[in-house]
Amino acid sequence: MSSPVIVASDLVKQYDEVTAVGGISFEVAPGESFGLLGPNGAGKSTTMRMIGAVSTRTSGRLEILGLDPDAYGPEIRSQLGVVPQSDNLDEELRVRENLIVYGRYFGLPAAHVRSKADDLLAFAQLEDKAKAKVTDLSGGMKRRLTIARGLMNDPRILLLDEPTTGLDPQARHILWDRLFRLKEEGTTLVLTSHYMDEAEQLCDRLVVVDKGVIMAEGTPASLIREYSTREVLELRFGADHNASMAERLKNVGDRVEALPDRVLIYTADGEAELAALTDADIRPLTSLVRRSSLEDVFLRLTGRSLIE
Amino acid sequence: MTGTGVETRQPASVRRRPIGSLYAGNARAVMYRGWRATKSTNWLVVVSGVFEPVFYLLSLGIGLGSFVGTVTAGDGRDISYAAFIAPALLATAAMNGAVYDSTWNVFFKIRFARLYEGMLATSLGPLDVAVGEISLALLRGGAYAVAFLIVMQAVGLNLSWWALLALPAVLLVALAFASFGMGITSYMKSFQQMDIINFIMLPMFLLSATFYPLSVYPPGVQVVIQALPLWQSVELVRSLTTGAVTVGILWHVLYLAVMATLGMILTTRRLRRLFLD
Amino acid sequence: MTTIRLPESEALKRAAVKPRRFGAWYVAEHRLRVMRSYVSTVLVGAVGTPLLYLFAMGVGLGALVSANLGPHAVDGVSYLQFVAPALLCSAAVTVASEELTYPIMLGFKWNPTFIGISSSPITPGQIIDGMVIAVTVRLVATSAIYWAFMLLFGAAPAGTAVLSVLIATLVGLAFGIPVMAYVATIQQDTGQIAMLMRFVLLPLTLFSGTFFPLTAMPIYLQWIGWLSPIWHGTQLARIVSYGAQVPAWLIVVHVLFLLVLIVPFWMLSRHIAKRRLSS
């Protein structure tokens, strides 16, 4: 196996009082697609910024492409594409200019940068906005432009911090498709997300982070197997009754989870459990049997829903 | 549109009071909001505005005055250079305060904060907004003027009792510039266009016989300068603080009153067009 | 996992040669591109300012001064010739403060383009250098235009007056760079920049021997001039512009003062940017 492109061990980031990242270790292999999942404030963005060689770690070891970011920041960054959580496009420049200016920062020749910018405008479906002001773009368009900008240098590693936040479903699927293609071409992807379907679709492997530490690691399927059941039965009894019903049902299935708006019953066979409940004359307002997902893994590990 | 409720709710009163749909008699609400916003943002920046003319007076009045000597006043007396420029600085301060409040501030509120859309969605009419904003600008301009007049008094640059009338005169100056400024601003679409306002204000400040008498210019140029609103303002205020008062200053008053009225009409029309049509 | 020191990572170390060497120029290129979006303002300012100030303060006020004191009353030359180098230096300071206050605040905070740039190979220090290069370009251009107008007005009799372009550029930097260092530290905007303009820029412009020799000022106000890059620069510009008599030691002081405001504060700005962008 070829050597990993990212090695982190006992990585720590301390801000005055706050420990944003409290000693995490992981490796990412070349061409792999690696995900960081966690609730708000888990330390995902902080980790991404350390990998991006823009945030100095407090302690621990970190190597990107075999280099230490403390000493080789520019060299590492020359191989990275970065899509930060919040867009920081230059609002004083036009759409195409944003790409050109950014490309120049990698020392690429002006002619190359111009044709690359046009390719990426097509990639991001922003050709007809080339001359528009950034402030006139919609949120989703800005996101696409930021992603295009991150690809100006044909990066070997692409860091995506919540890439599809703010995109409509169609744009999201288009982006996933583009990311698949990059992956096929050998680009390593590191991404954070709040969307379970996204993580399941895109990540070969992921870690669940909470309060700056890793709670679990594995492929999406293995995590579901390990931390959840095959199926989940969702029941709604109305906001006032969910908690009390969950208490009544606590011995049903493998495990019961009460959320404000519904009760989740983890079980191998959802339909069977539902039939049993109906027999016992327990009648929820609505019921739904679905396959278990990373969302459930997440809930299990952190006790919190992902999207708050 | 958002604000049409004003008109549909009282159709009868529209007929009886032609400005009913424009004015709800509640400009105070607009002023109150502006006052709260100023207080919560940075009152120090607002308060410190009074230092600007004082710095000019100290530098040019004392420093330059020490070797320029005297200047001939309107009535032929020789007055100190400081006494010559102080009223000009006073009028300019009123203009700057009023223009700032009625242009940059208003521009921001129209284009970015979308404040007026919200205001006009309530029972407020465009005239309430205009009167409210302009009064606020006047209040600020007036406060600067009082402070500066006190400074002038303290260093002996008010040469006559007429100087007391400089206060209402300055308020008129502020009113004229504020109402006009707000009307012009409603046409502005970008920050670049807003720069035009600076390109007009600065030359006017430097050229309106502020720092030297009008007689320096050749006669043809003099006429052009005399047409400028700041020259009118400076002359009015200067006559009062130096005591060189003649009936002729009523022309300046008339000029500024007409400007204020036109500005007010323009502003109300524009606000109506922008937000109610 | 052992550290990999493959030939690959050796090759990688040479991957950022161009950004390491030219990064600051890329930032300047970016900045000049932004300036292009308000080029009309820049041009009107560059042409209008000298025209207006030389006419109003030099010719207009000059007429009053010479009417009272004769045609060579100030420092042995006409008032226009006396005041022109000072107006030039003040204009440079205005340009520098335009470029190094709000744009810096914008880049760090309001529209954090500096954060965007720092995810490329460019270092925070290079961002600062690039800003300085860009403002220098604008300073040289506006000062050169100013100098041309001075010639036109007959306000710069000596042949060496062209050197005042260089001096004005230094003055602009000597004011702008310390201001940039300060602005780079601002986390919460509470109108500091407006206060800076009002209580630093304006007094420095007015009390720096601009419109009259510093010695005409009461002694208790003269210290402002001594702390002002505008005064130090203006004195130098007066030497090259009409041969003002200044003792050699004082010339050295003027030059050193400008350099002391430029070099250490430049370094400080880089340091602040690095701390802020790699936290």
Ligand SMILES: Nc1ncnc2c1ncn2[C@@H]1O[C@H](COP(=O)(O)OP(=O)(O)OP(=O)(O)O)[C@@H](O)[C@H]1O
């Ligand atoms: N510059 C900073 N200074 C101080 N504290 C910080 C800083 N950046 C992040 N933190 C803190 O570090 C913790 C982790 O933040 P981080 O942004 O990495 O979370 P996240 O997992 O990306 O969350 P989200 O899903 O909301 O984006 C938070 O408690 C945050 O307040």
Ligand SMILES: [Mg+2]
């Ligand atoms: Mg985050």
